[in-house]
Amino acid sequence: MLGGFPYWLVLGLGTLWASFVPARWRETGLALLAFALVVNHDPVAAGIYLAATLAVWTLVRRGGGYLTAALTITALAAGLLASKIAEQYGNGSWASPLGISYLVFRLIQVVVDARRKAWQRSPELMEFLHFLFTPALFVAGPLERWGHWETPAEGASGTRIATGIWRIVIGLLKKIYVADLILPAIANHTGWTVPEAMGAHPGAAAVWQSCAYSYLKIYAEFSGYSDIAVGAALLWGRRPMENFNWPVIASTPADFWRRWHISIAQWCSSCVYLPVMGLMRSVWIPMLASFIVMGLWHGLGWNRVAWACWQVAGLLVFITWQKRLGRPKPGTWRTGRGWKLASIAFTQTFVVASYVFMLHGETVPVRDSLGLLLRMFGWPP
Known part of the structure; x- marks a missing residue:
């Protein structure tokens, strides 16, 4: 449609x-x-x-x-x-x-x-x-x-329509050119391994490249669809919520989920996390329930449950780290540009690694995905 x-x-x-x-x-x-x-x-x-x-x-x-x-x-x-x-x-x-x-x-x-x-x-x-x-x-x-x-969307009708058309154009460019043309061309020119070309026993570099490629391609496609959605709604007089806010510069796992697929993250918070929190009085159980629902919404398979566990583990490590160190004080190393860039690099590495659970579909055994995850970090050689 x-x-x-x-x-x-x-x-x-x-x-x-x-x-x-x-x-x-x-x-x-x-x-x-x-x-x-x-x-x-x-x-x-x-x-x-x-x-x-x-x-x-x-x-x-x-x-x-x-x-x-x-x-x-x-x-x-x-x-x-x-x-x-x-x-x-x-x-x-x-x-x-x-x-x-x-x-x-x-x-x-x-x-x-x-x-x-x-x-x-x-x-x-x-x-x-x-x-x-x-x-x-x-x-x-x-x-x-x-x-x-x-x-209703604010502003004059002409301005609203022009903005809507512009957002649709941006979305189509992301989907048609970035996701379908530019990324495959870059991969072909540089020898960047894509999931379809990854062998039965790939090396660590091939797995990392395949996961990064999947991450960037899905981001270009999905954010493009979201741009089209916002533009189309503006043409009909409404302005829906934004679904992406530059997740590629997220500096923590929590920050990532405030920027990536924002609407489903908020839905899970409202309809899963808060109700389960009220029953369990814990953090990790409602968090796990939210990510399992989020994962299974995209596809049914144990790999989605494993993906949810990976996301929760990363968030719990971040929460523990944050509690131990407290809020960063102005002028300290945690407020410097170097630490900010390092935090972005760590977070994006964590996110890219999560795509190992989605490389070959939902019905692939979890042990195969875990095997690829081990290869990403050098074991077995």
Whole structure:
């Protein structure tokens, strides 16, 4: 759906509608255009999505029915899980329906925020449909929250549209040129090992190069999609949250997760970390639960659990280090430029190493990924 002719046609029609139609009809038209695009791609899935969305909206608006709304989302999530299992471990003929993971996670956030009374006002039906099915966010996020989405974008219409088009252009350049052309060309010219060319028994340099290549390629692609999402939403009069903030200059593991895929990090904090923290009264268990959910959202496999353990281990080391040393005092070595650059290098090395769990797909045995991790640090030689 993203990038096809129907997508750009609907986006253009919605831009005209948002710019020239009176405000009282605006949300209705945008909601219908957004849902028509989903129907065009998959009518059956669209009908299921609409039924679940209407059920959640009705129950939440009543100010009660949170349990029933949660059960409705659970049923939708069960379908997501079944489709992902069939896609990864079956014959590959049943793919996960378009946009279902983003829809499920955003509906969960809706119920959580409604239960916590985190909204200034509840959405009207057409606003809610626009919010959930907008082509800006439906396929590739970010995981926008209603409390942020409900405020229209500021500024004149012409400025907003120009900014939106510019963000879309930037996103397309990242995806088409950086991810698909420039990075492969650099790898081919320099002999940089890519995951597809890594042999059965690679050396440490080959594994590091493959992980770094995956990291940079995914960053270019995903941040490009996020730029397109922000630009598309601006064309329709909304400004969603940013999903990336230069994670390649993060100086600690915690700083990295404030910069990388920001929306899912905040979602896990709100919907996983805080509830589990309230039950367990510990740090590492809710942290591990959050990263496991985050990992399994991207793909089902034990490698994602291993990836979650790696992330938690790095964060716990950082937290322990920070507690022992305390806040850095002005003028000390910990506030100097050298330490800042070293911190960025350490953090990026830690992040690059985590991609060893994603080099060859979700169904590869964890022991193979751990073997590659050992090779990265020189053992076995």
